[in-house]
Amino acid sequence: MEHLFINIESLLQVREPGGKILKGESMLNLPKIDNAFLHIKKDKILDYGSMSSAPETSAAKVIDCSGKFILPTWVDSHTHLVYSGHREDEFADRIEGLSYEDIAQKGGGILNSAKKLQATSFEKLYVETEVRLKEIMQLGTGAVEIKSGYGLTADAELKMLKVIKALKDNYTLPIKATFLAAHAVPKEYKDQKDAYVDMVIDTILPRVAEEGLADYIDVFCEKGYFDLKDTERLIKAGKKYNLKAKIHVNQFNSFGGVKLATELGAHTVDHLEELTEDDIMALKEGDTIPVALPGCSFFLEIPYTPGRQIIDNNLPLVLATDFNPGSSPSGNMNFIVALACIKMKLTPEEAINAATFNASFALGLQDKVGSITRGKLANFIITKKIPSYRTLPYAFGSNCIESVWISGQPIS
Numbered sequence: 001m002e003h004l005f006i007n008i009e010s011l012l013q014v015r016e017p018g019g020k021i022l023k024g025e026s027m028l029n030l031p032k033i034d035n036a037f038l039h040i041k042k043d044k045i046l047d048y049g050s051m052s053s054a055p056e057t058s059a060a061k062v063i064d065c066s067g068k069f070i071l072p073t074w075v076d077s078h079t080h081l082v083y084s085g086h087r088e089d090e091f092a093d094r095i096e097g098l099s100y101e102d103i104a105q106k107g108g109g110i111l112n113s114a115k116k117l118q119a120t121s122f123e124k125l126y127v128e129t130e131v132r133l134k135e136i137m138q139l140g141t142g143a144v145e146i147k148s149g150y151g152l153t154a155d156a157e158l159k160m161l162k163v164i165k166a167l168k169d170n171y172t173l174p175i176k177a178t179f180l181a182a183h184a185v186p187k188e189y190k191d192q193k194d195a196y197v198d199m200v201i202d203t204i205l206p207r208v209a210e211e212g213l214a215d216y217i218d219v220f221c222e223k224g225y226f227d228l229k230d231t232e233r234l235i236k237a238g239k240k241y242n243l244k245a246k247i248h249v250n251q252f253n254s255f256g257g258v259k260l261a262t263e264l265g266a267h268t269v270d271h272l273e274e275l276t277e278d279d280i281m282a283l284k285e286g287d288t289i290p291v292a293l294p295g296c297s298f299f300l301e302i303p304y305t306p307g308r309q310i311i312d313n314n315l316p317l318v319l320a321t322d323f324n325p326g327s328s329p330s331g332n333m334n335f336i337v338a339l340a341c342i343k344m345k346l347t348p349e350e351a352i353n354a355a356t357f358n359a360s361f362a363l364g365l366q367d368k369v370g371s372i373t374r375g376k377l378a379n380f381i382i383t384k385k386i387p388s389y390r391t392l393p394y395a396f397g398s399n400c401i402e403s404v405w406i407s408g409q410p411i412s
């Protein structure tokens with residue numbers, strides 16, 4: 001099946017194949033073609049250009065896009081989409097003055113979600129997660145990373161990863177799975193953190209690798225969770241199974257995790273709300289990609305990742321939702337792009353680049369998604385009739401999306 005989209009007000013993020021991740025000033029450039037056409041065949045982008053060179057074809061269904069913009073779907077490179085139940089009570093506790101740390105200390109937080117998830121069947125967990133996956137696709141996400149980490153036992157971690165595997169099998173959007181058993185020390189291992197890390201490395205990780213259930217390994221490197229030594233052990237253990245590292249780091253404290261992760265060649269470092277000059281230096285010395293999660297800053301009222309400073313240091317930046325029940329219960333990438341502009345002072349062009357093209361590199365999906373490029377997946381957003389693409393972050397609470405296409409099909 002072929003589709004030809006014509007009279008597109010502006011076709012955004014148009015790039016030739018083989019580009020590199022955007023750093024510094026290059027993030028300001030959002031390449032576009034005004035008054036454009038887009039031609040797709042089956043699940044791929046076949047061609048695009050200005051309307052003056054639009055093909056005359058009877059093979060394609062023609063769709064008029066006058067007044068509308070087309071851009072690649074968002075790439076959400078950091079989510080915890082698999083969870084069971086919610087944590088609204090903790091939300092209310094925080095409104096009454098408790099901090100995220102206070103709640104975790106009383107057995108809430110990640111351990112609360114782990115308790116719920118351990119008691120939930122695979123089938124129910126799949127259904128709960130699928131609802132969220134469908135929701136984020138409607139919101140324009142066309143590739144996503146999903147983590148384990150609310151299991152914290154071999155069985156429950158594998159259950160989570162199998163839910164992700166089932167979603168990979170049942171949906172055409174690219175999904176990457178990340179193994180995050182080192183998300184919190186479970187109650188059963190209280191005061192025996194080393195024994196828990198041993199168990200993760202010696203028992204769960206080999207099974208995860210053997211069954212091919214993960215693409216990445218992650219650690220919550222933070223005071224009260226996992227320290228530098230644990231993080232190093234887990235990154236090195238993942239490497240033995242060819243799992244690159246994506247690390248939760250510097251969410252509340254900066255104590256050397258960024259330097260360690262970059263030196264060990266982590267693929268991404270995510271959060272970075274607390275970032276020192278030394279951390280910036282470490283990022284500049286390596287190839288590790290910094291990922292900001294402004295939904296978490298918004299929801300927990302903690303500092304925003306200094307994205308402006310990261311870009312001004314000629315580094316790349318990626319934006320993601322961190323969709324999870326505790327610190328960011330939203331998978332709305334449109335809101336993330338708006339927050340990045342409003343709170344982190346990114347320009348709309350920088351924010352869109354961080355949430356599409358650069359984000360595809362954070363998942364190793366740069367040959368498949370992230371831009372309008374011949375041969376890439378036909379995963380794109382058609383906006384409503386809006387005055388400018390800058391309306392997307394500007395009208396932050398409005399739904400500017402008319403339809404979302406994944407693998408050459410409109411999703412319903």
Ligand SMILES: N=CN[C@@H](CCC(=O)O)C(=O)O
Binds near residue numbers: 220326
């Ligand atoms: N910080 C660690 N993990 C999640 C939050 C987990 C939770 O509160 O359930 C995050 O990325 O913010």
Ligand SMILES: [Zn+2]
Binds near residue numbers: 322
């Ligand atoms: Zn997270």
